[in-house]
Amino acid sequence: MNALRRGVKNAFRNTIRSVGVIVILAVAIALSISMLIARDAVNTKINSVRATTGNTITVSPKGFYGGFGGGTPLTNADVTKVTALPDVSVVKAALTQRLRSSSTSLVSGVSAGSLGQQFGGGGGGGGFGQSTGTSGSTQTFTLPVTFTGTNSPGDALTGGANGGSTEKLTHGTSFAANSTQDVAIVGTAIASANNLSVGSTFTAWGTTIKVVGIYDAGSTFANNGVLMPLATVQTLSGSTGQVTSIQVVATSVDTVSKVTTEIEHALGSAADVTSQQAQTEAQLAPLNSVKTISTYTLIGAVVAAAIILLLSMLMIVRERRREIGVLKAIGAPNKSVIGQFIAESATFTVLGSIVGFIFGVLLASPITSVLVSSNTSTTTTFGGFGGGFRGAGGFGGGGGGGGSFTPPSGGAAPGGGSFRFGGFHGVSSTLTQVHTSVGVSTLVFAFVAAILIGAIGSAVAVGNIVRIRPAEVLRSE
């Protein structure tokens, strides 16, 4: 029987004490495993939420409120400044114009409907769109057609400048980013309402525009738009050098905050710079709290386990001081005696770890649920529309009845004049949906923690063993 086997055997010399030590160790290790799993689960959730937030920053004229208007347009010079900033990968500039039938041959592909009549055409109210009729009489109105000049037609067709989720070029071709041609890509709703196909023409600002492509963005509203080269729209609309929105894509989610600050410094008071990250971070704060709590509890549990083992082993060495002296006297080298006690300590640790791991895994899910639910609001929050209205309509357009228009306050972020379909972000509603799982990292942690606990727990005992002098022990006989 070698020292290691004697150590394992010694671990059960005092059954009650051994069971007690193993149970206490198991509780501490179960807590640490549960906290690790909770931490990993919360971390995964945080990362997934951050990933969905994206790394897009929207820059709009100061006070600009989507379709409600407001503010002074940004300029090409502003675009240049933003492009020159570090950590900026893509800059998309857009100039949005809404044309009524007096300025374009196109008609809207979307009917106002009763809601449109209610919000936009009410006599005496602040209507939107293009109204006909007289004050006090029944009015009808049609939605204007939105023209978007963009320098990123490729991105625009994949959910960029025109908002929407999945704009795809269904017919024809796109145009170059720096094109100055009188060309357009029209949405399927516009194409259908105006019988347009690739090669067709229409007029806007008194100029004949050729349709080079047709896109589908998956919704009638998003398909009710016209995309044209930025320079062309700037020239034709008499808005040379102006842009109404800039979308900046940061190099990564991690640099969004930094880039946002840099843009604010670069453009000063001329622009509102927004990203969803700040809002998302606020919503993630409770989960970050859970992460912090679980991290500290995890560390505390491991340290507690190590201290428990350390005190137990100190007690055991103290009890067996005489036996250690005898072993040394009859020729046991220090390494043999130390090995025996480390084996005993390791036996406690391994058994405590196995029991603790099993219970830790079993308890991880309920503990995580309790932690998360007690730290997050269970109320579903309305994240707001991701941007203002840009597409159809145009709130604030003077109705027949006239009346002043005041942009609504609170709620949605300005968003630089682009309407985000699916912009309702019920992030908080999913924050409590944290799923736990046991991965390789958990197993590795359990192994490393067990070694750490065993090493710390044995260290002082080993020191005491080395210091025991057999002559002194035997002299006291």
Added chain:
Amino acid sequence: MLSVANLEKTFHTQAGDVLAVRDVSFVAGTGEMVAIVGPSGSGKSTLLSLLGLLDAPDSGSIDIDGTELGSLSASQRTEFRSRQVGFIFQQFNLIPNLNARENVELILEYANWPKEERSERAEEMLKLVGLDGSKLERRPSRLSGGEQQRVAIARAFAAQPPLILADEPTGSLDRATGQKIVELLRRTATQQNATVLVVTHDDRVAAQADHRFEIEDGRLTEKP
């Protein structure tokens, strides 16, 4: 053969220096039994610790079978002890959670005996001291005092050390059992060619030794 010359050991205490062993010299031959008698505090246990290499002398020399032990390092002393010195204690000092056979095997492990021979050697030694059968598998707590001391003797002789140090080997035993243990010690010493040094209060034990010494205030004198 054990040869001790001019051995001295002083303990430095708060009350002052205590000269525990003073200029001790003697020689004990192979197979002989030497008895050292003396009252408590006379220096018996200190002398035993020095001879067993548990403590280092301030001066003097100890020579066992031609090996001078004064120059050995701590680890060398430990190794030497495991092979060359056997200990028998008054309280037996067997390892409580090992059975009789395992207690004897333990010393063989420390003495680096071949693994496959340890069990056989342990049983041989236990049989030599009168223990066999189910008693080999008993833990010390299930053995009588005399049986425990027999296990201790088997353990001390198992690795065939040339020197056996016995500290009051009969101190915890009744007279009859003590007598049997002394006879066993003598017999085993002869069979194993070992020098046995017995520290005792008991004149009857000392009377059976080949040489008798008395120690008082650290000084050793031979008695007729």
